Amino acid sequence: MGRRSPLSVEAMNSKQQTVRLSDGHFIPILGFGTYAPQEVPKRKATEATKIAIEAGFRHIDSAAMYQNEEEVGLAIRSKIEDGTVKREDIFYTTKLWVTFHRPELVQVCLEQSLKKLQLEYVDLYLIHFPTSLMAMEKCKDAGLTKSIGVSNFNRRQLEKILNKPGLKYKPVCNQVECHPYLNQGKLLDFCKSKDIVLVAYSALGSHREKQWVDQTSPILLDDPVLGSMAKKYKRTPALIALRYQLQRGVVVLAKSFTEQRIKENMQVFEFQLTPEDMNVLDGLNKNIRYIAASDFKGHPDFPFGDEY
Template sequence: MSHLLLLAFYTYKSKCEEAVKAAIEVGFRHINGAFVYGTEEEVGQAIREKIADGTVKREDIFYTGKLGSTFHLPELVRSCLEQSLKKLKFDYLDLFIIHIPVSLKICSPMDEKGKLIFDIVDLRQTWEAMEACKDTGLVKSIGVSNFNIRQLEMILNKPGLKYKPVLNQQTAAFCKSKDILLEAYCDPVMGAIAKKYNRSPTLVALHYQLQHGLVVLFKSFTRKRIEENFQVFYFQLLEEDMKTIDGLNKNLRYLHLIHSGPPTKK
């Protein structure tokens, strides 16, 4: 892939298909999905259409799927994967990760008051089932998401470990641990740097992370915003500006993080 970027589609189903097609046409190749997003059918349809019209081949697309929290029991892991594959109409996933290290009851994840009903599942057994999925060829790589150090070590130190997680996908928690500035619209220093490169402060903040070797999650569902986000590849921050932003991060006590949930209706 020329660009390892992700688009998380939490958006409404009616907009999701067009957003994915626009993203592929613009140049994005890494699509970040999940069972719980409820948009796999739309994402799969969009990708197949862009394959059919010759824009991309299946091997050009890197698709990440996620194991739902009600499927942590080892006997249910493959079922979740197969349901995702059926909705996407794919033969395989490029990456399959445990969405969050929190298990929920399969019968009903919420009680009568709307509160989540948690389950007790040994995630080491869940991981063994993930390894089995990789062995079948239904997934090429496996990983985790939002795991803390203790949880990662639990997997890595598991007797008989066959495959290590290829990544731990995190957003706010990871950024906070690394003192990463995600949004600085009103910061005068960021504003000055953005003006210097004739870019928006948002693009500068995003490129700052890319230049530090991080993978950035983009959540866009309009073509205009998708095209704007792709401009992040067309400039390079000077070392002096990277150090300036590094200094901002060290002095930042509270991070104003870009919201990664569903868009609100206007």
């Protein structure tokens, strides 16, 4: 299982707790995810992101593929303009989609995101699906992103990058699906050994994403173990699942467009799970992947065929 990184009492009380990345920048350990199914109006991303920033979120995660960066950017800028935050308070992540993987298009994709956001730079630029990192390095050199990382890479693909001759900047993080049913323990240990931060998406399961998810898969938040722990700690099953990740040393993205839940998710800093309960949650692992990306199975870089 992943090695523990317990949070101190001081850290638990801080809404701004961060983890140091290998390049010296810092990433807030709790992030706000902005992806929504196509049927959700794009303006909801603006409303939800504003609520998230007001509630204390400082790490905002989006992507070109989400088609909502204009709306998310509007929310960020409005909270800067009204004095709630400064630009440097916000850690913004965007991602390179597969249609822009040709080296000459990598920076173009980022520049398009920045234009939609109306921001001068992003804090983290990720490869959304495994491919070369070299063109990403040029974006960092150009000052368009502070850090570069990867998403959905397995151990073999990470090692291939890390062992590449002439590597200028190693990826600072690997954003992957991670939750109690897919706890990624082996990948987490490997990433920690290489000073790569693991970032968890679909941390609460993804059953609502009908476009991507097999609807016969079990619903994570209905798990009786999470339910009983929620009663024990007087929290919600979602907060138990989020807290589990933080205590493992995982940066976690919490996604909701509901004001009550957005604010509620900030309570993750107000309690701590016992080592015994952490072990029980480790035992929930079933290697269930909600986002299987089956459409990419024939791709030579498909990452989910390996054990981890």
